[in-house]
Amino acid sequence: MDSFLKSIILESYGNEPHHKSNSYELADIFIKDGVIEKIDRTAISAFDISSEHFFVTSGFVNSHLHPNQLLDRRMLDELSITNLLSAMHIVQKKNDEDRYHQAIFVLLDALKSGATSVYAIASRPEPVIRAFNDIGIIGALNCVFNDVWEGKGNVPAQISLEDVEKQFSKYFESNCENLKIHIGSASILTASNELLTLFNDIAIRYNTRVNIHMSEGIESVEACRKNRGTSPVRLLENLGILNERWNLIHATTVDEEEIKLIARSGASIIHCPVSNAKTGVGIAPMLEFHKNGVNIAIGTDACSNNNTNNILNEAYFATLLHNGVHKNPLVFSEEIIFDWLTTNGLKIIDSPSSGKIEVGQRADLLLWSLKDPCFVPLPYGKLRSVLINNAPDAKPHTVMLAGKKIIENYICTNDLEKIATGAINAWARRGLYNEAPSDFIP
Numbered sequence: 447m448d449s450f451l452k453s454i455i456l457e458s459y460g461n462e463p464h465h466k467s468n469s470y471e472l473a474d475i476f477i478k479d480g481v482i483e484k485i486d487r488t489a490i491s492a493f494d495i496s497s498e499h500f501f502v503t504s505g506f507v508n509s510h511l512h513p514n515q516l517l518d519r520r521m522l523d524e525l526s527i528t529n530l531l532s533a534m535h536i537v538q539k540k541n542d543e544d545r546y547h548q549a550i551f552v553l554l555d556a557l558k559s560g561a562t563s564v565y566a567i568a569s570r571p572e573p574v575i576r577a578f579n580d581i582g583i584i585g586a587l588n589c590v591f592n593d594v595w596e597g598k599g600n601v602p603a604q605i606s607l608e609d610v611e612k613q614f615s616k617y618f619e620s621n622c623e624n625l626k627i628h629i630g631s632a633s634i635l636t637a638s639n640e641l642l643t644l645f646n647d648i649a650i651r652y653n654t655r656v657n658i659h660m661s662e663g664i665e666s667v668e669a670c671r672k673n674r675g676t677s678p679v680r681l682l683e684n685l686g687i688l689n690e691r692w693n694l695i696h697a698t699t700v701d702e703e704e705i706k707l708i709a710r711s712g713a714s715i716i717h718c719p720v721s722n723a724k725t726g727v728g729i730a731p732m733l734e735f736h737k738n739g740v741n742i743a744i745g746t747d748a749c750s751n752n753n754t755n756n757i758l759n760e761a762y763f764a765t766l767l768h769n770g771v772h773k774n775p776l777v778f779s780e781e782i783i784f785d786w787l788t789t790n791g792l793k794i795i796d797s798p799s800s801g802k803i804e805v806g807q808r809a810d811l812l813l814w815s816l817k818d819p820c821f822v823p824l825p826y827g828k829l830r831s832v833l834i835n836n837a838p839d840a841k842p843h844t845v846m847l848a849g850k851k852i853i854e855n856y857i858c859t860n861d862l863e864k865i866a867t868g869a870i871n872a873w874a875r876r877g878l879y880n881e882a883p884s885d886f887i888p
Protein backbone atom coordinates (compact mmCIF):
# COMPACT_ATOMS: atom_id res chain seq x y z
CA MET A 447 0.00 0.00 0.00
CA ASP A 448 1.38 3.41 -0.97
CA SER A 449 0.91 6.64 0.95
CA PHE A 450 2.23 10.16 0.84
CA LEU A 451 2.79 12.77 3.55
CA LYS A 452 2.89 16.28 2.12
CA SER A 453 4.55 19.38 3.58
CA ILE A 454 5.32 18.12 7.05
CA ILE A 455 7.95 19.49 9.40
CA LEU A 456 11.04 17.32 9.77
CA GLU A 457 14.12 18.04 11.84
CA SER A 458 17.06 18.78 9.56
CA TYR A 459 19.04 15.79 10.76
CA GLY A 460 16.23 13.45 9.81
CA ASN A 461 15.27 13.24 13.45
CA GLU A 462 18.51 11.53 14.33
CA PRO A 463 18.34 11.38 18.11
CA HIS A 464 22.03 12.09 18.69
CA HIS A 465 21.89 15.55 17.16
CA LYS A 466 20.56 18.57 18.87
CA SER A 467 18.42 20.00 16.13
CA ASN A 468 16.89 23.42 15.99
CA SER A 469 16.57 23.68 12.22
CA TYR A 470 13.82 22.17 10.15
CA GLU A 471 12.84 21.17 6.65
CA LEU A 472 9.53 20.95 4.89
CA ALA A 473 9.34 17.37 3.70
CA ASP A 474 7.25 15.24 1.38
CA ILE A 475 7.55 11.60 2.43
CA PHE A 476 6.68 8.84 -0.03
CA ILE A 477 5.87 5.44 1.45
CA LYS A 478 5.71 2.23 -0.57
CA ASP A 479 4.82 -1.18 0.84
CA GLY A 480 5.17 0.19 4.37
CA VAL A 481 8.70 1.50 3.84
CA ILE A 482 9.94 5.07 3.31
CA GLU A 483 10.82 5.17 -0.38
CA LYS A 484 11.73 8.84 -0.89
CA ILE A 485 11.98 12.08 1.09
CA ASP A 486 11.90 15.41 -0.75
CA ARG A 487 13.22 18.14 1.54
CA THR A 488 13.11 21.92 1.38
CA ALA A 489 14.98 23.93 3.99
CA ILE A 490 12.76 26.42 5.80
CA SER A 491 13.31 29.03 8.42
CA ALA A 492 12.08 27.99 11.86
CA PHE A 493 9.76 31.03 11.78
CA ASP A 494 8.02 29.72 8.63
CA ILE A 495 6.50 26.97 10.74
CA SER A 496 2.82 27.57 11.45
CA SER A 497 0.18 25.89 13.55
CA GLU A 498 -1.28 24.43 10.31
CA HIS A 499 1.73 22.14 10.01
CA PHE A 500 2.30 18.65 11.36
CA PHE A 501 5.64 17.84 12.95
CA VAL A 502 6.86 14.30 12.26
CA THR A 503 9.01 12.10 14.49
CA SER A 504 9.86 8.44 14.38
CA GLY A 505 7.91 6.17 16.73
CA PHE A 506 9.14 5.38 20.25
CA VAL A 507 9.85 2.13 22.07
CA ASN A 508 8.02 1.23 25.28
CA SER A 509 10.64 -1.18 26.61
CA HIS A 510 8.62 -2.80 29.39
CA LEU A 511 4.89 -3.42 29.21
CA HIS A 512 2.59 -6.12 30.63
CA PRO A 513 -0.30 -6.40 28.14
CA ASN A 514 -2.03 -9.00 30.33
CA GLN A 515 -2.46 -6.92 33.47
CA LEU A 516 -5.13 -4.41 32.54
CA LEU A 517 -7.70 -6.42 34.48
CA ASP A 518 -5.54 -6.01 37.60
CA ARG A 519 -5.59 -2.21 37.35
CA ARG A 520 -7.02 -0.64 40.55
CA MET A 521 -6.56 -3.87 42.53
CA LEU A 522 -2.87 -3.12 43.04
CA ASP A 523 -3.13 0.52 44.05
CA GLU A 524 -1.44 1.47 47.32
CA LEU A 525 0.20 -1.93 47.89
CA SER A 526 3.80 -2.58 48.88
CA ILE A 527 5.79 -4.55 46.32
CA THR A 528 5.49 -7.72 48.44
CA ASN A 529 1.71 -7.48 48.68
CA LEU A 530 1.49 -6.43 45.04
CA LEU A 531 3.36 -9.53 43.86
CA SER A 532 1.23 -11.72 46.07
CA ALA A 533 -1.97 -10.10 44.76
CA MET A 534 -0.83 -10.52 41.14
CA HIS A 535 -0.51 -14.25 41.69
CA ILE A 536 -4.19 -14.64 42.47
CA VAL A 537 -5.71 -16.44 39.54
CA GLN A 538 -8.17 -13.97 38.11
CA LYS A 539 -11.10 -15.56 36.36
CA LYS A 540 -9.97 -14.61 32.89
CA ASN A 541 -9.67 -16.78 29.83
CA ASP A 542 -7.50 -16.33 26.75
CA GLU A 543 -10.19 -14.26 25.04
CA ASP A 544 -10.19 -11.86 28.01
CA ARG A 545 -6.40 -11.76 27.84
CA TYR A 546 -6.51 -11.03 24.10
CA HIS A 547 -8.91 -8.11 24.61
CA GLN A 548 -6.80 -6.59 27.36
CA ALA A 549 -3.65 -6.99 25.23
CA ILE A 550 -5.39 -5.20 22.33
CA PHE A 551 -6.45 -2.37 24.63
CA VAL A 552 -3.05 -1.99 26.32
CA LEU A 553 -1.02 -2.13 23.09
CA LEU A 554 -3.32 0.43 21.42
CA ASP A 555 -3.13 2.62 24.51
CA ALA A 556 0.69 2.45 24.31
CA LEU A 557 0.53 3.23 20.59
CA LYS A 558 -1.62 6.31 21.21
CA SER A 559 1.19 7.85 23.27
CA GLY A 560 3.67 7.17 20.45
CA ALA A 561 5.10 3.71 21.19
CA THR A 562 5.22 2.02 17.79
CA SER A 563 7.49 -0.71 19.20
CA VAL A 564 6.75 -2.55 22.44
CA TYR A 565 8.80 -4.91 24.58
CA ALA A 566 6.09 -6.97 26.27
CA ILE A 567 6.15 -9.61 28.98
CA ALA A 568 3.57 -12.34 29.57
CA SER A 569 3.20 -15.68 31.27
CA ARG A 570 0.43 -16.51 28.77
CA PRO A 571 2.02 -15.43 25.48
CA GLU A 572 -0.49 -16.71 22.88
CA PRO A 573 -3.20 -14.03 23.26
CA VAL A 574 -0.49 -11.34 23.29
CA ILE A 575 1.12 -12.67 20.09
CA ARG A 576 -2.32 -12.60 18.45
CA ALA A 577 -2.87 -9.00 19.61
CA PHE A 578 0.55 -7.86 18.28
CA ASN A 579 -0.24 -9.37 14.89
CA ASP A 580 -3.80 -8.02 14.68
CA ILE A 581 -2.66 -4.45 15.43
CA GLY A 582 0.52 -4.62 13.33
CA ILE A 583 2.62 -3.23 16.17
CA ILE A 584 6.17 -4.59 16.37
CA GLY A 585 8.64 -5.42 19.14
CA ALA A 586 9.50 -8.35 21.37
CA LEU A 587 7.68 -10.59 23.81
CA ASN A 588 9.31 -12.13 26.87
CA CYS A 589 7.66 -15.48 27.63
CA VAL A 590 7.78 -15.96 31.40
CA PHE A 591 8.59 -19.25 33.14
CA ASN A 592 8.74 -19.71 36.92
CA ASP A 593 9.95 -22.85 38.73
CA VAL A 594 10.20 -21.71 42.38
CA TRP A 595 8.65 -19.13 44.68
CA GLU A 596 10.87 -17.54 47.31
CA GLY A 597 8.63 -14.55 47.94
CA LYS A 598 5.73 -14.19 50.34
CA GLY A 599 2.02 -14.79 49.98
CA ASN A 600 0.36 -16.34 46.94
CA VAL A 601 2.42 -18.63 44.73
CA PRO A 602 2.65 -17.86 40.97
CA ALA A 603 2.07 -20.45 38.25
CA GLN A 604 5.08 -22.74 37.90
CA ILE A 605 6.51 -25.17 35.37
CA SER A 606 9.00 -28.01 35.80
CA LEU A 607 12.50 -27.38 34.49
CA GLU A 608 12.20 -30.19 31.91
CA ASP A 609 9.14 -28.62 30.30
CA VAL A 610 10.56 -25.11 29.87
CA GLU A 611 12.29 -25.58 26.53
CA LYS A 612 9.49 -27.74 25.14
CA GLN A 613 7.04 -24.95 25.85
CA PHE A 614 9.38 -22.14 24.79
CA SER A 615 10.13 -23.77 21.43
CA LYS A 616 6.39 -23.69 20.69
CA TYR A 617 6.21 -19.97 21.44
CA PHE A 618 9.40 -19.44 19.46
CA GLU A 619 7.58 -20.56 16.30
CA SER A 620 6.12 -17.01 16.29
CA ASN A 621 9.61 -15.43 16.29
CA CYS A 622 10.00 -13.19 13.24
CA GLU A 623 11.57 -9.87 12.24
CA ASN A 624 8.59 -7.88 13.56
CA LEU A 625 8.11 -9.83 16.80
CA LYS A 626 11.09 -11.31 18.61
CA ILE A 627 10.39 -14.01 21.18
CA HIS A 628 12.51 -13.74 24.34
CA ILE A 629 12.64 -15.86 27.48
CA GLY A 630 12.75 -15.01 31.18
CA SER A 631 11.15 -15.23 34.58
CA ALA A 632 9.21 -12.83 36.78
CA SER A 633 12.30 -12.34 38.98
CA ILE A 634 15.03 -14.19 40.88
CA LEU A 635 12.31 -15.03 43.43
CA THR A 636 10.62 -17.21 40.81
CA ALA A 637 13.63 -18.78 39.07
CA SER A 638 16.03 -21.37 40.48
CA ASN A 639 19.72 -21.13 39.62
CA GLU A 640 19.18 -24.06 37.23
CA LEU A 641 16.39 -22.19 35.43
CA LEU A 642 18.48 -18.99 35.18
CA THR A 643 21.31 -21.02 33.65
CA LEU A 644 18.87 -22.71 31.26
CA PHE A 645 17.59 -19.28 30.12
CA ASN A 646 21.11 -18.25 29.20
CA ASP A 647 21.71 -21.53 27.40
CA ILE A 648 18.44 -21.18 25.45
CA ALA A 649 19.21 -17.53 24.65
CA ILE A 650 22.50 -18.60 23.03
CA ARG A 651 21.07 -21.58 21.15
CA TYR A 652 18.00 -19.70 19.87
CA ASN A 653 19.93 -16.44 19.37
CA THR A 654 17.49 -14.57 21.57
CA ARG A 655 17.55 -12.63 24.86
CA VAL A 656 16.65 -13.00 28.53
CA ASN A 657 14.37 -10.45 30.20
CA ILE A 658 13.76 -10.39 33.94
CA HIS A 659 12.71 -8.05 36.78
CA MET A 660 15.91 -7.49 38.73
CA SER A 661 16.64 -6.14 42.23
CA GLU A 662 13.25 -4.43 42.50
CA GLY A 663 13.44 -3.22 46.08
CA ILE A 664 15.30 -4.28 49.20
CA GLU A 665 12.93 -7.14 50.10
CA SER A 666 13.66 -9.09 46.91
CA VAL A 667 17.41 -8.47 47.30
CA GLU A 668 17.33 -9.63 50.95
CA ALA A 669 15.35 -12.76 49.98
CA CYS A 670 18.01 -13.57 47.36
CA ARG A 671 20.81 -13.07 49.90
CA LYS A 672 19.02 -15.35 52.34
CA ASN A 673 18.17 -18.11 49.85
CA ARG A 674 21.11 -17.97 47.43
CA GLY A 675 23.81 -16.41 49.56
CA THR A 676 24.33 -13.29 47.46
CA SER A 677 22.57 -10.38 45.73
CA PRO A 678 20.68 -10.94 42.43
CA VAL A 679 23.24 -9.26 40.13
CA ARG A 680 26.18 -11.08 41.81
CA LEU A 681 24.21 -14.32 41.54
CA LEU A 682 24.03 -13.96 37.74
CA GLU A 683 27.73 -13.04 37.69
CA ASN A 684 28.67 -16.04 39.88
CA LEU A 685 26.63 -18.36 37.67
CA GLY A 686 28.68 -17.04 34.73
CA ILE A 687 25.61 -15.91 32.82
CA LEU A 688 25.55 -12.12 33.17
CA ASN A 689 26.14 -10.91 29.62
CA GLU A 690 24.85 -8.71 26.79
CA ARG A 691 21.86 -11.00 26.18
CA TRP A 692 20.31 -10.00 29.52
CA ASN A 693 17.81 -7.13 29.62
CA LEU A 694 17.33 -6.27 33.30
CA ILE A 695 14.13 -4.48 34.36
CA HIS A 696 14.20 -1.95 37.29
CA ALA A 697 17.55 -2.50 39.08
CA THR A 698 16.53 0.01 41.75
CA THR A 699 18.42 -1.71 44.53
CA VAL A 700 21.98 -2.24 43.33
CA ASP A 701 25.32 -1.11 44.74
CA GLU A 702 28.30 0.45 43.02
CA GLU A 703 30.03 -2.87 42.39
CA GLU A 704 26.88 -4.30 40.82
CA ILE A 705 26.59 -1.28 38.50
CA LYS A 706 30.17 -1.98 37.35
CA LEU A 707 29.38 -5.69 36.89
CA ILE A 708 26.38 -4.84 34.72
CA ALA A 709 28.40 -2.30 32.71
CA ARG A 710 31.22 -4.76 32.10
CA SER A 711 28.81 -7.52 31.07
CA GLY A 712 27.08 -5.45 28.37
CA ALA A 713 23.64 -6.19 29.87
CA SER A 714 20.98 -3.49 29.44
CA ILE A 715 18.80 -1.76 32.02
CA ILE A 716 15.14 -0.95 31.53
CA HIS A 717 14.15 2.02 33.67
CA CYS A 718 10.53 2.15 34.96
CA PRO A 719 10.55 5.15 37.33
CA VAL A 720 6.78 5.61 37.72
CA SER A 721 6.23 1.99 38.72
CA ASN A 722 9.21 2.10 41.10
CA ALA A 723 7.88 5.25 42.76
CA LYS A 724 4.34 3.89 42.98
CA THR A 725 5.38 0.64 44.62
CA GLY A 726 7.91 2.42 46.84
CA VAL A 727 10.90 0.28 45.87
CA GLY A 728 13.19 3.23 45.34
CA ILE A 729 14.90 5.12 42.54
CA ALA A 730 17.27 3.34 40.18
CA PRO A 731 20.76 4.92 40.05
CA MET A 732 20.40 5.93 36.41
CA LEU A 733 23.11 8.58 36.40
CA GLU A 734 25.63 6.00 37.62
CA PHE A 735 24.44 3.48 35.02
CA HIS A 736 24.73 6.17 32.36
CA LYS A 737 28.21 7.28 33.47
CA ASN A 738 29.35 3.65 33.36
CA GLY A 739 28.16 3.31 29.75
CA VAL A 740 25.25 0.94 30.38
CA ASN A 741 22.64 0.75 27.61
CA ILE A 742 19.44 2.24 29.09
CA ALA A 743 15.90 1.91 27.78
CA ILE A 744 12.64 3.01 29.38
CA GLY A 745 9.26 1.35 29.93
CA THR A 746 5.95 1.89 31.68
CA ASP A 747 5.68 -1.56 33.33
CA ALA A 748 2.13 -2.81 33.99
CA CYS A 749 -0.75 -0.35 33.98
CA SER A 750 -1.70 -2.04 37.26
CA ASN A 751 1.31 -0.36 38.83
CA ASN A 752 1.78 2.82 36.81
CA ASN A 753 -1.30 3.35 36.03
CA THR A 754 -0.87 4.43 32.40
CA ASN A 755 0.76 2.93 29.33
CA ASN A 756 2.09 6.33 28.27
CA ILE A 757 5.79 6.19 27.39
CA LEU A 758 6.23 9.97 27.09
CA ASN A 759 4.81 10.39 30.58
CA GLU A 760 7.49 7.95 31.73
CA ALA A 761 10.26 9.96 30.04
CA TYR A 762 8.87 13.17 31.55
CA PHE A 763 8.75 11.66 35.04
CA ALA A 764 12.27 10.26 34.67
CA THR A 765 13.56 13.70 33.71
CA LEU A 766 11.93 15.40 36.71
CA LEU A 767 12.83 12.63 39.14
CA HIS A 768 16.56 12.56 38.45
CA ASN A 769 16.76 16.36 38.36
CA GLY A 770 15.16 16.37 41.81
CA VAL A 771 17.38 13.61 43.19
CA HIS A 772 20.61 15.23 41.97
CA LYS A 773 19.49 18.84 42.62
CA ASN A 774 20.36 19.68 39.01
CA PRO A 775 17.89 20.95 36.36
CA LEU A 776 19.65 19.06 33.56
CA VAL A 777 20.82 15.60 34.61
CA PHE A 778 19.83 13.95 31.33
CA SER A 779 19.70 16.04 28.17
CA GLU A 780 16.83 15.76 25.71
CA GLU A 781 19.14 13.84 23.37
CA ILE A 782 19.88 11.21 26.03
CA ILE A 783 16.19 10.79 26.86
CA PHE A 784 15.40 10.37 23.15
CA ASP A 785 18.13 7.72 22.95
CA TRP A 786 16.32 5.83 25.74
CA LEU A 787 13.07 6.21 23.81
CA THR A 788 14.43 5.14 20.43
CA THR A 789 17.84 3.65 19.58
CA ASN A 790 18.59 2.09 22.99
CA GLY A 791 15.15 0.46 23.14
CA LEU A 792 15.43 -0.81 19.57
CA LYS A 793 18.78 -2.37 20.43
CA ILE A 794 17.42 -4.54 23.26
CA ILE A 795 14.68 -5.96 21.05
CA ASP A 796 17.07 -6.51 18.13
CA SER A 797 14.85 -4.36 15.95
CA PRO A 798 15.91 -3.85 12.34
CA SER A 799 14.72 -0.21 12.66
CA SER A 800 17.25 2.59 13.12
CA GLY A 801 14.84 4.92 14.94
CA LYS A 802 15.47 7.54 12.25
CA ILE A 803 13.31 8.87 9.46
CA GLU A 804 15.23 7.82 6.40
CA VAL A 805 14.82 5.98 3.11
CA GLY A 806 14.55 2.21 3.54
CA GLN A 807 13.12 2.39 7.07
CA ARG A 808 9.72 0.98 8.00
CA ALA A 809 7.29 3.93 8.13
CA ASP A 810 6.44 3.87 11.85
CA LEU A 811 5.79 7.57 12.16
CA LEU A 812 4.14 10.02 14.56
CA LEU A 813 2.48 13.21 13.34
CA TRP A 814 2.08 15.96 15.95
CA SER A 815 -0.49 18.67 15.30
CA LEU A 816 1.04 22.07 15.99
CA LYS A 817 -2.52 23.27 16.69
CA ASP A 818 -2.46 21.36 19.99
CA PRO A 819 -2.39 23.59 23.10
CA CYS A 820 0.95 22.12 24.23
CA PHE A 821 2.58 23.70 21.13
CA VAL A 822 1.41 27.21 22.09
CA PRO A 823 3.32 29.49 21.78
CA LEU A 824 4.89 27.77 18.77
CA PRO A 825 8.26 26.65 20.12
CA TYR A 826 10.37 27.67 17.13
CA GLY A 827 13.51 25.58 17.20
CA LYS A 828 12.32 23.52 20.16
CA LEU A 829 9.50 21.37 18.79
CA ARG A 830 10.90 18.15 20.20
CA SER A 831 11.25 19.48 23.73
CA VAL A 832 7.44 19.79 23.90
CA LEU A 833 7.18 15.99 23.74
CA ILE A 834 9.15 15.64 26.99
CA ASN A 835 8.41 18.81 28.91
CA ASN A 836 4.68 18.88 28.09
CA ALA A 837 4.26 15.12 28.00
CA PRO A 838 1.03 15.02 30.07
CA ASP A 839 -0.65 17.09 27.32
CA ALA A 840 1.12 15.71 24.25
CA LYS A 841 -0.32 12.91 22.14
CA PRO A 842 0.38 12.24 18.48
CA HIS A 843 -2.51 13.24 16.20
CA THR A 844 -1.67 10.40 13.80
CA VAL A 845 0.28 7.19 14.32
CA MET A 846 1.41 5.17 11.31
CA LEU A 847 2.53 1.57 11.46
CA ALA A 848 4.28 0.53 8.25
CA GLY A 849 2.70 3.53 6.51
CA LYS A 850 -0.83 2.67 7.62
CA LYS A 851 -2.72 5.13 9.82
CA ILE A 852 -3.74 3.15 12.91
CA ILE A 853 -4.48 6.24 15.01
CA GLU A 854 -5.90 9.33 13.33
CA ASN A 855 -7.28 12.42 15.00
CA TYR A 856 -6.21 10.74 18.29
CA ILE A 857 -8.53 7.74 17.87
CA CYS A 858 -8.18 4.23 16.53
CA THR A 859 -9.07 3.90 12.84
CA ASN A 860 -10.37 0.34 13.19
CA ASP A 861 -12.85 -1.43 15.49
CA LEU A 862 -10.27 -3.25 17.63
CA GLU A 863 -10.23 -0.78 20.50
CA LYS A 864 -14.04 -0.48 20.65
CA ILE A 865 -14.49 -4.25 20.72
CA ALA A 866 -11.75 -4.73 23.35
CA THR A 867 -13.12 -1.97 25.59
CA GLY A 868 -16.61 -3.47 25.43
CA ALA A 869 -15.31 -6.93 26.31
CA ILE A 870 -13.19 -5.66 29.22
CA ASN A 871 -16.01 -3.62 30.73
CA ALA A 872 -18.37 -6.57 30.33
CA TRP A 873 -15.83 -8.70 32.24
CA ALA A 874 -15.74 -6.14 35.05
CA ARG A 875 -19.55 -5.92 35.11
CA ARG A 876 -19.90 -9.69 35.43
CA GLY A 877 -18.28 -9.32 38.84
CA LEU A 878 -15.49 -11.76 38.05
CA TYR A 879 -12.91 -9.53 39.62
CA ASN A 880 -11.16 -11.17 42.56
CA GLU A 881 -10.86 -8.90 45.54
CA ALA A 882 -7.54 -8.56 47.33
CA PRO A 883 -7.31 -11.49 49.78
CA SER A 884 -7.77 -10.91 53.49
CA ASP A 885 -4.54 -12.72 54.43
CA PHE A 886 -2.37 -9.93 53.06
CA ILE A 887 1.00 -9.39 54.61
CA PRO A 888 0.67 -6.23 56.70
Ligand SMILES: [Zn+2]
Nearest residue numbers: 512659747748
Ligand atom coordinates in the same frame (compact mmCIF):
# COMPACT_ATOMS: atom_id res chain seq x y z
ZN1 LIG B 1 7.11 -5.46 35.11
